[in-house]
Amino acid sequence: MPEATREDETSEDGTRGYFTRRLRLRAPKPGDAAALAIAVGNPRVAMSLFDVPYPYERADAEGWIERARVPSKAPGTTLVALSVASGELVGAGFHRPSDTWPGGFELSFWVAEPFWGRGFGTEIAHAVVDHAFEAGGAERLWCAIRVTSGSARRVAEKCGFQFRDTGLVRSLATRGTVPVERFVLERRVWASLKSWSSERASARETVCSGERADVGSGQGHARLGREGRKARDDGDAIDAA
Numbered sequence: 001m002p003e004a005t006r007e008d009e010t011s012e013d014g015t016r017g018y019f020t021r022r023l024r025l026r027a028p029k030p031g032d033a034a035a036l037a038i039a040v041g042n043p044r045v046a047m048s049l050f051d052v053p054y055p056y057e058r059a060d061a062e063g064w065i066e067r068a069r070v071p072s073k074a075p076g077t078t079l080v081a082l083s084v085a086s087g088e089l090v091g092a093g094f095h096r097p098s099d100t101w102p103g104g105f106e107l108s109f110w111v112a113e114p115f116w117g118r119g120f121g122t123e124i125a126h127a128v129v130d131h132a133f134e135a136g137g138a139e140r141l142w143c144a145i146r147v148t149s150g151s152a153r154r155v156a157e158k159c160g161f162q163f164r165d166t167g168l169v170r171s172l173a174t175r176g177t178v179p180v181e182r183f184v185l186e187r188r189v190w191a192s193l194k195s196w197s198s199e200r201a202s203a204r205e206t207v208c209s210g211e212r213a214d215v216g217s218g219q220g221h222a223r224l225g226r227e228g229r230k231a232r233d234d235g236d237a238i239d240a241a
Contacts, residue, residue, distance in 0.1 A: 039112035054173035093128035
């Protein structure tokens with residue numbers, strides 16, 4: 001599980017931001033309502049979520065933002081994800097104590113359709129998972145995924161989630177129940193994956209440093225090797241919505 005590259009920054013309005021390679025994640029603001037209504041108003045997004053209605057109107061987005069911004073002593077957080085390059089809304093994610101699974105937290109995330117297929121789901125999920133364990137005090141994270149959502153399942157697996165069981169969940173958008181697969185991620189598993197990822201990154205840096213020391217024709221070979229690895233790394237998340 002790649003470690004999210006993050007820096008904390010507090011904006012002029014006091015909002016804390018969490019940065020990944022391509023995204024800034026922060027608390028939602030009233031000015032996000034229009035973009036949220038468009039993104040979640042897409043039936044392909046709304047139908048994959050359980051607690052949003054369809055049609056999804058601007059008033060629904062405004063209510064969601066207002067609820068997310070209410071100060072609470074309870075653990076959990078809600079974050080929207082913005083493109084660092086363009087400022088566009090890419091998606092959102094949250095973690096909070098679960099009513100369904102006592103002693104655990106639940107995780108949810110979504111990605112706006114224009115950004116599907118580019119690894120943003122994995123990037124958002126990694127950041128929210130890290131926040132849940134590092135800042136939220138979670139010991140166990142759960143997520144429920146519709147059985148028809150292969151891309152969300154792949155994101156969960158990339159984050160270290162393990163399949164637990166199947167069941168039915170009530171969906172506001174479909175006005176009924178939908179079959180889901182349930183996945184769980186324990187803190188000890190997350191910590192092991194983070195540790196392994198850090199060791200792998202250090203080993204890769206050592207290898208690349210050795211390649212840069214090569215001379216003559218070996219330099220071209222080293223550059224090709226690094227470019228080839230980068231292409232494979234970039235492709236690791238290409239199938240995640």
